Amino acid sequence: MQKPSIPKGTRDFSPVEMAKRNYIFNTIRDVYHLYGFQQIETPAMENLSTLMGKYGDEGDKLLFKILNSGDSLAGITDEELLERNPLKFAARVCEKGLRYDLTVPFARFVVQHRNELSFPFKRYQIQPVWRADRPQKGRYREFYQCDGDVVGSDSLLNEVELIQIMDEVYQRFGIRVSIKMNNRKILSGIAEIIGEADKIVDITVAIDKLDKIGLENVNAELRSKELSEEAIAKLQPIIQLSGTNREKIAVLKEVLAGSETGLKGVAELEFIFDRVDLLTVKAELELDLTLARGLNYYTGAIFEVKALDVQIGSITGGGRYDNLTGVFGMDGVSGVGISFGADRIFDVLNQLELYPEDSLLTTQLMFVNFGEKEEAYLLPLVASVRAAGIRTEIYPEPVKMKKQMGYADAKKIPFVALVGESEMTEGKINLKNMITGEQKPVTVQELIEAFK
Amino acid sequence: MQKPSIPKGTRDFSPVEMAKRNYIFNTIRDVYHLYGFQQIETPAMENLSTLMGKYGDEGDKLLFKILNSGDSLAGITDEELLERNPLKFAARVCEKGLRYDLTVPFARFVVQHRNELSFPFKRYQIQPVWRADRPQKGRYREFYQCDGDVVGSDSLLNEVELIQIMDEVYQRFGIRVSIKMNNRKILSGIAEIIGEADKIVDITVAIDKLDKIGLENVNAELRSKELSEEAIAKLQPIIQLSGTNREKIAVLKEVLAGSETGLKGVAELEFIFDRVDLLTVKAELELDLTLARGLNYYTGAIFEVKALDVQIGSITGGGRYDNLTGVFGMDGVSGVGISFGADRIFDVLNQLELYPEDSLLTTQLMFVNFGEKEEAYLLPLVASVRAAGIRTEIYPEPVKMKKQMGYADAKKIPFVALVGESEMTEGKINLKNMITGEQKPVTVQELIEAFK
Numbered sequence: 001m002q003k004p005s006i007p008k009g010t011r012d013f014s015p016v017e018m019a020k021r022n023y024i025f026n027t028i029r030d031v032y033h034l035y036g037f038q039q040i041e042t043p044a045m046e047n048l049s050t051l052m053g054k055y056g057d058e059g060d061k062l063l064f065k066i067l068n069s070g071d072s073l074a075g076i077t078d079e080e081l082l083e084r085n086p087l088k089f090a091a092r093v094c095e096k097g098l099r100y101d102l103t104v105p106f107a108r109f110v111v112q113h114r115n116e117l118s119f120p121f122k123r124y125q126i127q128p129v130w131r132a133d134r135p136q137k138g139r140y141r142e143f144y145q146c147d148g149d150v151v152g153s154d155s156l157l158n159e160v161e162l163i164q165i166m167d168e169v170y171q172r173f174g175i176r177v178s179i180k181m182n183n184r185k186i187l188s189g190i191a192e193i194i195g196e197a198d199k200i201v202d203i204t205v206a207i208d209k210l211d212k213i214g215l216e217n218v219n220a221e222l223r224s225k226e227l228s229e230e231a232i233a234k235l236q237p238i239i240q241l242s243g244t245n246r247e248k249i250a251v252l253k254e255v256l257a258g259s260e261t262g263l264k265g266v267a268e269l270e271f272i273f274d275r276v277d278l279l280t281v282k283a284e285l286e287l288d289l290t291l292a293r294g295l296n297y298y299t300g301a302i303f304e305v306k307a308l309d310v311q312i313g314s315i316t317g318g319g320r321y322d323n324l325t326g327v328f329g330m331d332g333v334s335g336v337g338i339s340f341g342a343d344r345i346f347d348v349l350n351q352l353e354l355y356p357e358d359s360l361l362t363t364q365l366m367f368v369n370f371g372e373k374e375e376a377y378l379l380p381l382v383a384s385v386r387a388a389g390i391r392t393e394i395y396p397e398p399v400k401m402k403k404q405m406g407y408a409d410a411k412k413i414p415f416v417a418l419v420g421e422s423e424m425t426e427g428k429i430n431l432k433n434m435i436t437g438e439q440k441p442v443t444v445q446e447l448i449e450a451f452k
Numbered sequence: 453m454q455k456p457s458i459p460k461g462t463r464d465f466s467p468v469e470m471a472k473r474n475y476i477f478n479t480i481r482d483v484y485h486l487y488g489f490q491q492i493e494t495p496a497m498e499n500l501s502t503l504m505g506k507y508g509d510e511g512d513k514l515l516f517k518i519l520n521s522g523d524s525l526a527g528i529t530d531e532e533l534l535e536r537n538p539l540k541f542a543a544r545v546c547e548k549g550l551r552y553d554l555t556v557p558f559a560r561f562v563v564q565h566r567n568e569l570s571f572p573f574k575r576y577q578i579q580p581v582w583r584a585d586r587p588q589k590g591r592y593r594e595f596y597q598c599d600g601d602v603v604g605s606d607s608l609l610n611e612v613e614l615i616q617i618m619d620e621v622y623q624r625f626g627i628r629v630s631i632k633m634n635n636r637k638i639l640s641g642i643a644e645i646i647g648e649a650d651k652i653v654d655i656t657v658a659i660d661k662l663d664k665i666g667l668e669n670v671n672a673e674l675r676s677k678e679l680s681e682e683a684i685a686k687l688q689p690i691i692q693l694s695g696t697n698r699e700k701i702a703v704l705k706e707v708l709a710g711s712e713t714g715l716k717g718v719a720e721l722e723f724i725f726d727r728v729d730l731l732t733v734k735a736e737l738e739l740d741l742t743l744a745r746g747l748n749y750y751t752g753a754i755f756e757v758k759a760l761d762v763q764i765g766s767i768t769g770g771g772r773y774d775n776l777t778g779v780f781g782m783d784g785v786s787g788v789g790i791s792f793g794a795d796r797i798f799d800v801l802n803q804l805e806l807y808p809e810d811s812l813l814t815t816q817l818m819f820v821n822f823g824e825k826e827e828a829y830l831l832p833l834v835a836s837v838r839a840a841g842i843r844t845e846i847y848p849e850p851v852k853m854k855k856q857m858g859y860a861d862a863k864k865i866p867f868v869a870l871v872g873e874s875e876m877t878e879g880k881i882n883l884k885n886m887i888t889g890e891q892k893p894v895t896v897q898e899l900i901e902a903f904k
């Protein structure tokens with residue numbers, strides 16, 4: 001008999017891991033609710049016609065495809081079979097695939113249900129996604145995303161609220177974070193003024209190395225990417241951009257004076273900073289021009305959250321996109337959204353030991369089972385304790401005390417109740433604190449009170 | 453551009469549907485917790501070697517199989533390809549499948565993690581499963597199961613607790629139910645005394661028709677299934693079994709006097725009824741010999757829950773199995789479990805309109821947006837309202853009042869706050885009750901108090 005296992009890159013979650021994950025999901029969910037976001041869910045399987053071509057060629061390959069049920073080879077000629085073209089073959093025998101992210105299914109949802117929705121539509125979605133990536137440390141083939149998006153509104157107030165949401169979530173977790181911000185229009189403006197529209201990625205990658213390799217080497221790298229001396233000269237104030245967000249904005253306004261798009265991006269950022277200044281946002285907010293995530297995708301604000309006390313990649317990211325649903329035939333729907341990385345948040349909370357004690361508590365009280373008579377006596381008593389909301393177990397069998405106590409220990413149950421012959425006579429419960437070892441007789445009412 | 457759609461048999465869940473489903477899942481979850489059950493999750497994809505052969509030939513066909521990523525045809529000869537044997541072909545190009553239920557993955561989990569678990573292990577699991585069934589009304593290709601099982605304990609106290617759990621869940625839902633019970637050993641005993649071990653299903657099917665077709669026709673049906681006259685005679689007290697559970701048990705003890713197994717089943721049932729009598733279980737408990745679900749699978753108690761006020765199939769079911777993990781090489785692990793049918797519970801709650809009002813409430817309060825100045829004034833005010841835990845929105849754009857009120861209406865937001873020029877001067881908020889239409893000026897403190 002083979003030892004059972006699960007597919008590589010997937011995970012089982014134990015009770016303790018689930019308690020931690022539920023704490024994460026519930027915290028994020030509560031904050032989304034506080035801001036009027038509503039939950040939706042979409043099916044794990046989407047039609048491949050919905051998914052293909054949305055994530056680039058590489059993404060098409062990384063989609064998990066589901067073999068058509070019944071005779072999957074029906075209608076395929078021998079020639080096609082023997083051609084052995086993997087992608088073409090997959091397209092013939094598979095109509096469905098597992099969702100790759102929550103964004104494309106959301107876009108599909110918005111278009112499909114456009115007449116039932118009222119816009120602006122604020123939705124959140126917490127579901128697993130699947131990618132046939134090569135598994136490695138911290139990268140899984142099945143993982144959860146926690147997305148929040150507002151679609152159908154151009155207002156920058158939505159960006160402000162998403163910043164508040166990120167701030168609130170990390171405050172509740174007790175994780176100190178920096179929210180880095182950029183704007184796609186500023187990057188476009190920079191490309192515009194130096195006349196090198198296609199070099200934006202090279203430029204942000206080079207600037208990102210300033211601290212590590214110094215200005216001379218950054219400029220050398222730009223030269224190696226065939227930027228003109230004139231362009232590099234114009235870039236100097238941007239490469240060396242520093243100081244407060246307001247100081248950076250002042251410099252950008254000067255440098256980007258010749259680009260309408262660039263100035264619009266600066267104005268958007270400035271508006272957001274102005275609004276946030278009216279609020280008590282605890283997270284550090286930082287204008288970071290090297291932020292270039294989802295460059296082909298985002299059209300305005302770009303966000304990324306970094307944990308300050310743990311070395312780990314970004315734990316939340318997002319931005320504004322101008323035409324989410326265009327690919328499904330519904331134009332003019334702008335949106336802005338963020339995605340919390342549950343797996344990384346899990347790691348950060350573990351490393352900093354930030355889980356609140358009560359988030360991990362399962363059973364609060366266990367009654368020891370001394371035998372048939374005691375068990376019958378205890379049943380209605382245990383029921384009344386549960387009716388008071390106390391999570392209670394009675395050990396199901398009258399086995400050795402040591403085994404029962406071992407069970408309570410392994411499950412980290414903080415209190416154990418002992419009711420034997422004499423306690424039954426006296427109408428008392430011997431309540432044992434499993435941490436201090438202290439033991440004392442109490443009535444049912446006293447026991448219930450003790451848990452309040 | 454094609455109109456986007458989702459695979460047949462799958463569903464999108466709208467915000468209102470999600471609120472209802474979350475109410476269902478949270479209620480079930482809370483009750484499982486109250487009894488010391490802990491949550492686990494397993495991956496959507498399992499190795500096909502884990503799933504195949506566990507659900508019969510039909511089940512093997514209904515498994516959704518996932519095409520191997522990369523070159524799925526590598527290593528397959530031309531001859532094998534041209535053989536066009538669907539199942540054999542699937543086995544060559546697919547290593548993984550979507551889980552078909554939560555029981556087999558749970559058995560795999562228990563065996564794989566046996567050294568990390570402490571037994572008895574009480575776990576619950578709420579996750580979707582996938583079946584390539586022909587979709588029809590009420591039958592989906594993706595649906596959730598909510599399973600609770602205790603493994604590693606033979607004690608009948610577990611059966612008693614599962615009855616309490618089912619009772620508590622349906623009390624919380626406000627659904628009046630009957631919990632029907634049977635025992636596999638009683639059915640085996642009946643087969644034993646009439647000497648027709650393989651006719652058990654025919655017998656229960658025939659007995660089930662008593663009310664509809666009458667005794668004569670039931671006996672005729674048994675004859676048509678080639679039961680001997682002697683066997684049919686012996687079956688008469690069983691076919692006509694009626695009265696209270698205790699009366700039924702008395703008859704069964706007589707009829708099954710010659711079958712050790714049968715009497716053991718009766719004793720088990722009697723023990724469970726005795727224990728339940730000590731408790732205040734509200735659900736009707738009924739011994740029902742026609743209950744024969746999972747006959748090849750269950751070895752002791754069999755449960756089924758029927759809603760009393762809605763015509764619908766069973767809404768929860770379960771039973772005891774003696775060797776859950778044997779198929780994965782770990783013998784001697786007995787278990788007992790139940791599974792709540794979330795989709796049917798959803799339908800019952802809808803039909804009886806039993807959703808508590810606050811389970812459907814999303815945003816509690818919306819601030820109207822009158823313009824830039826008002827928006828800037830409102831931001832810190834709205835933040836303080838949210839800090840008091842009130843789920844609050846501010847409309848993101850200063851569009852026409854009618855549109856903003858329409859949004860609040862569509863989202864069923866019960867209160868709308870208006871803060872214009874004069875309210876700003878007076879430091880007041882004009883609070884409008886969207887149901888009564890009543891409107892009155894309040895301070896922030898009064899507003900927060902009003903929501904408590």
